[in-house]
Amino acid sequence: MRLPIRLLAPLLLAAGPLLTGCGGPEPLPEVAPAPRPTSAQPSAPAPSSAAPSTARPSSAGPSGPAVAAASLGGRGTACPLPVSFSLPKDWKPNAIELPTDPDLADLARRGPAVMRCEIDAKPAGLIGFLRVWTLEKGSARPSARAALEAFVKGDETSSAVSYRETRAGTLPAVEATYTVRSALFDEDKEERAFAVTTPEGVVVVDLGGTDTAEHREMLPAYELARTTLKAL
DSSP states (O other): OOOOOOOOOOOOOOOOOOOOOOSSOOOOOOOOOOOOOOOOOOOOOOOOOSSSOOOTTTTTOOOOOOEEEEEEESSTTOOOSSSSEEEEEEEEEEEEESSSSSSGGGGGGGGEEEEEEEOOGGGGGGGOOEEEEETTTOOOOOOHHHHHHHHHHTTTEEEEEEEEEEEEETTTEEEEEEEETTTTTEEEEEEEEEEEETEEEEEEEEESSSSSSHHHHTTHHHHHHHOOEOOO
């Protein structure tokens, strides 16, 4: 069962015309017509005075490569992990401790994986998380592909899954792109995850978001983590 961390999307702003005065219209002064120019040029359209919509288009995508501003996973960082990687500015990591209560502990599990770190994008102006998962100690040691397949199937709403061989830093990796059903909006949304094998076992890094548009805007942070990853 996935950790049900969901945030409400921002409310749309609505703007309407203001009514100024309620009396009858005053007569306009007479104006003599100006001479017609000999060669007319098309005029540029006047800028619209309507308030811009705050709704995010569904085709929104990443704005460009993310710039590394911090490192996560090594000694002295917020999350002790079997790997390290770079994070963009203002992404805030928090270590996840597995609760002793079995019912609560299930909230931090997905398939064979246990959440170890949650990196919050809200301080950077986005709504979503980059999460790091490891396989439970004492469990079998599957391949990165088998572990990632079990992780994806751990969300019962997952569909349209596609796997590909790739690299995470200098390590061989397997990546999955897929969709899950959003309980908040009752629609499918994109997710992405990659898995690597380290001396400590398989590590899975996944990226969610409130919807597909938000997910795509956070892809640069995901790609920064993938391309800078190192086993410790």
